[in-house]
Amino acid sequence: ERSVTAAEATAARAELQDDRLQAESAKRMSACTSELDEQRRLVSDIEARLAKEEQHAGRYQQDGARRSALGAELAEARTLAAELRGAEATLAAQLVASRRRGEETEQKALSVARELVDASNGIAWLRVEVAAQRELGQELQEVQRRSGWLQQRLQVASYGSRALVAEPLAVAAPPAA
Secondary structure (H helix, E strand, O other): OHHHHHHHHHHEEEEEEHHHHHHHHHHHHHHHHHHHHHHHHHHHHHHHHHHHHHHHHHHOOOHHHHHHHHHHHHHHHHHHHHHHHHHHHHHHHHHHHHHHHHHHHHHHHHHHHHHHHHHHHHHHHHOOOOOHHHHHHHHHHHHHHHHHHHHHHHHHHHHHHHHHHHHHHHHOOOOOO
16 A cells, blocks of 8 residues: 555656646746747837838938848847747757656556556455465364364273273173183
């Protein structure tokens, strides 16, 4: 029973750890997704500003430095967005792996629990057998005791009947001359 309780505790700890890992992965995934969304909005905003600037490029030829800065900012935002997409994919893979490990751990814990239950059932069966053997041993001792007692009575009865048979012969025999 202690083994089953220990196996159940191990399974509960494994499940709790799996839940914790999943929650942590989900939290990271959410943070990365939020950051990615923010970067996408930023890229969109920069692209819109760049497009607006390009429309007015004819009028504002002198503003090339500003366009160049916006282009560099846009390139940086795109690079950051790509990195965030990579991080998001990595976290998604880690979450899948974490879930798989959690399921494997749970299956192992259940297997150990089953083995412990089987072992406990075997031990219980052996205890019943030992008790039955004790009872049979006690019954055998009782039978042997009674058998000995009956053998003693038979011997006494046999001895008594021989004495009775021998006495009439001694009385009926002629006196010795």
